[in-house]
């Protein structure tokens with residue numbers, strides 16, 4: 001190798017040190033491509049309480065320790081049985097029998113990821129629920145997950161976590177044999193990065209001055225052929241809309257006939273048959289009739305009243321805790337003001353993201369810069385409004401959070417949840433759901449019936465088809481005829497009332513961890529209600545959504 | 547490359563009373579949806595634990611999960627094949643591996659881990675390619691589970707298992723359970739070779755990989771990806787000559803990153819990063835532990851139900867999307883009569899009489915239900931165009947310019963072969 005080659009190598013080697021990702025980034029590479037550094041940092045500051053160290057509980061934790069949560073606590077007073085040693089991958093087989101289950105599982109979970117902190121607390125949650133100190137411990141976590149917890153204890157726990165708006169969310173998991181469900185309990189969950197595929201407006205029908213100027217001033221008829229074949233579709237459509245409006249009393253195409261006329265108008269702008277940019281403009285013409293100032297889902301959020309503390313709240317008057325997600329709500333209210341503001345565009349803020357299109361580099365970069373400049377100006381306007389209305393939030397919010405919110409303003413989500421068990425009290429709703437989703441509702445009712453019977457006889461000795469059916473009838477009313485799906489679920493649970501199958505545990509391990517990650521990172525959209533799983537038919541479905 | 551089976555110190559007698567308390571509730575009595583042929587009790591337990599032999603293909607994201615689930619479910623004779631070694635980026639989900647294992651063969655490390663953790667289970671690893679093994683090897687198994695990220699390998703095992711079926715010998719039909727994930731999405735399916743839709747039947751369901759036109763890359767780059775493609779597709783061969791691009795070599799990625807950055811700067815394009823460069827050139831698919839756990843569990847659950855007949859199994863496709871709530875769809879994917887692997891009929895292709903052989907080859911490469919890279923064509927023993935060896939390529943090259951209609955009559959058949967195609971594809975040509 002020549003000397004120049006060597007010096008080049010040295011240069012590359014040195015720059016490699018700065019450019020190539022560090023070990024942590026390399027380890028998490030495949031997940032960072034989904035939730036980025038912001039999601040990862042949310043995971044790393046989370047503290048998760050898991051009630052039980054059953055096969056299902058450890059399977060859930062495994063899928064949270066691997067991506068790197070901050071801390072977990074296994075709260076479990078159980079002693080590992082021969083059955084536990086047979087179905088739980090995070091026990092040392094026979095060697096663990098007779099020893100505290102959580103303590104045996106802890107090192108096997110921790111070794112999955114050095115950067116995760118974990119502890120085993122050999123106490124029953126019932127003990128914690130008895131004292132204020134214990135209850136405060138439970139409330140101090142970011143998320144609580146319970147598996148097959150005794151019905152009455154779960155009821156008490158759910159009540160404790162529901163009592164204040166800012167208490168941690170709960171995921172309650174139940175399973176037996178091939179059937180399972182989990183419920184997500186939260187007051188409110190706000191998502192500024194849902195990663196749904198909603199496309200932001202390109203402002204084709206509401207062009208900002210610089211974009212309109214480009215479209216108007218471009219001499220479509222006299223530019224050279226190469227330039228003509230590279231006019232970005234956005235510019236073509238803005239021009240076509242401008243011309244259409246001039247001829248149609250400032251209206252947009254509405255009827256199918258008008259839409260066809262509009263497309264024909266775009267086609268007529270073509271000089272040569274093979275100008276793909278004009279084909280693209282025609283294919284993207286839907287943007288002209290589907291470009292609301294504010295999508296209806298987002299407009300609905302503008303009028304969403306803030307949450308009020310539940311009647312059961314432990315605090316009163318001046319001690320009343322603030323509504324959850326105050327910053328998100330401040331941004332939402334500012335967004336509403338922004339849309340109506342005389343100095344604003346009259347619609348949601350522009351997203352700087354531009355899709356790829358058939359054009360040359362120069363035009364694309366020019367267009368991208370126009371969008372970026374405009375997005376920056378609108379962000380400045382938004383920030384002024386925010387500073388005016390919510391000075392504290394404006395001061396505390398970081399740049400990245402604000403950018404994320406604005407970039408996703410067309411697809412923001414706010415979920416409002418319900419206390420665990422509340423839905424079941426609404427018999428009419430449950431009976432209606434039994435008609436609409438017989439399998440999921442039937443399975444949910446059968447699992448609820450099973451938990452009632454198991455709270456009386458934990459060994460399952462009282463669980464029969466008749467006993468389960470009687471419990472289900474007690475839930476929905478004696479006269480309600482149960483669909484076949486409910487009977488199938490009852491029969492299956494009578495067969496395996498206390499079976500925690502390794503595959504069901506692993507399946508739930510993935511499902512529940514996934515929802516936990518979504519809740520912690522506030523990215524993607526979690527389930528709101530009961531997610532019911534049937535591993536005979538291999539189906540999932542959600543019921544009981546508020 | 548092969549590794550001998552590492553015998554587990556704990557013989558099957560390692561079963562302790564109560565070990566299978568959970569699974570046995572299922573095996574000791576039928577449920578309402580259990581087939582009447584289910585023989586509850588010791589017979590089914592003995593088959594599962596002492597006789598059933600199962601093959602796991604892939605010891606990666608899905609494979610690690612699959613091995614653990616099978617072992618806990620009571621499968622005791624498990625074989626695993628994987629040709630890869632462990633990389634640091636595997637550790638966020640491949641939970642049988644630790645930092646000290648980086649660089650070691652996945653199959654061997656995974657097998658040892660399972661045997662240490664679950665006594666009485668034998669996992670026999672093979673560190674190598676599935677193509678190294680012959681029909682006799684595959685014939686020894688009762689079931690095959692696939693947790694692969696390669697379409698090519700899946701097509702190969704699918705075609706191999708379909709070809710293995712001998713109608714005279716029912717045991718030659720090996721159920722194939724296939725899983726795959728991408729980010730928060732995944733799918734699991736059960737394939738009964740020749741009886742149900744096979745992997746090849748559903749090839750057109752795959753997402754088409756993003757391909758950037760070469761003229762965009764060369765002349766009108768707009769996205770950072772275009773600059774990265776320019777570096778890897780055009781600049782690498784031009785500057786580095788014969789040297790093969792190794793996407794696992796950080797020095798190579800670094801070089802591409804620098805070239806792509808320079809080009810991006812020249813064109814005022816923003817967004818070229820090291821991570822994006824690596825993502826584009828390696829075609830990295832995001833992967834997380836939770837999705838793998840769901841799909842692997844679904845695959846093993848089907849394997850368990852098929853091996854024991856304890857409950858109805860999946861017919862035949864389970865699709866999961868976990869981005870917006872939990873959405874799943876279970877359906878029966880239909881067998882294609884013109885499936886080149888399991889269908890009896892040849893595939894009809896309608897083309898113009900004016901089309902050249904070259905054009906036909908281009909169309910074949912683009913077709914999502916065929917997915918072939920460098921096809922060679924022949925008809926009734928007559929060579930039309932061959933990609934290799936070089937002399938044959940040269941001899942058949944003049945045919946590329948000829949019209950297909952000059953060489954093949956209407957309704958005539960063309961046989962397509964390729965190194966990436968694990969079977970001969972038969973096309974029936976119709977002129978429009």
Ligand SMILES: [Zn+2]
Pocket residue numbers: 743744745746747748881882885886887888889
């Ligand atoms: Zn097929």
